[in-house]
Amino acid sequence: xxxxxxxxxxxxxxSVRLPAEIIEKLDRxxxxxERPRSWVILDAVREYLADEGQEVLDIQAGIExxxxxxxxxxxxxxxxxxxxxxxxxARRAAR
Numbered sequence: 826x827x828x829x830x831x832x833x834x835x836x837x838x839x840s841v842r843l844p845a846e847i848i849e850k851l852d853r854x855x856x857x858x859e860r861p862r863s864w865v866i867l868d869a870v871r872e873y874l875a876d877e878g879q880e881v882l883d884i885q886a887g888i889e890x891x892x893x894x895x896x897x898x899x900x901x902x903x904x905x906x907x908x909x910x911x912x913x914x915a916r917r918a919a920r
Contacts, residue, residue: 848862851865851866
């Protein structure tokens, strides 16, 4: 998003209200890292989207697949799992 101190042309300005204590922490982190506050915020948002945000998107995609009938019935999954466990236990018993 940032190239040096310049913002890329695809950046969209937004306005967010944050509690004062969060702004204070952002400013302390930015000062320590010698980065602008907006860089710290962008980094935090990217981290969130890569982790929790992606999880939300993945869950929604799974829900949509299930609604389209693209899922695997639970009974099939359970049967396959039980079969794998049984094979593993048989191998362990043969040792």
